Amino acid sequence: MVEVNRGDRSDRRRRGKDRHHRCRNSGSGVSGRATADAKSGDGHVEMLRMFKHSNGSAIKSRSQAINQLKAILVRADPALREAMTGSSNPALFRCPTWR
Incomplete structure (x- = not known):
């Protein structure tokens, strides 16, 4: 071929x-x-493609974690839900009551 x-x-x-x-x-x-010539698959372009792929994967995982945390918050105790309403994502991650 x-x-x-x-x-x-x-x-x-x-x-x-x-x-x-x-x-x-x-x-x-x-x-x-x-x-x-056939592509060798080991140059700068391939390296950048791998970085882009891993970055996209990390962003997707982060989005999934945020969505999962907010879904848990919907079913949480009403007092906790009221306390966390309107909080930003970093504030949700730092919440001391989650631990």
């Missing part, structure tokens, strides 16, 4: 629209017109 870059734009425009553009692009690998 050969990784093929996108077909030549000027070549595509000269030939016009047709249904067989995928076949032409796949044939470029066999004909030698495609010269792209």
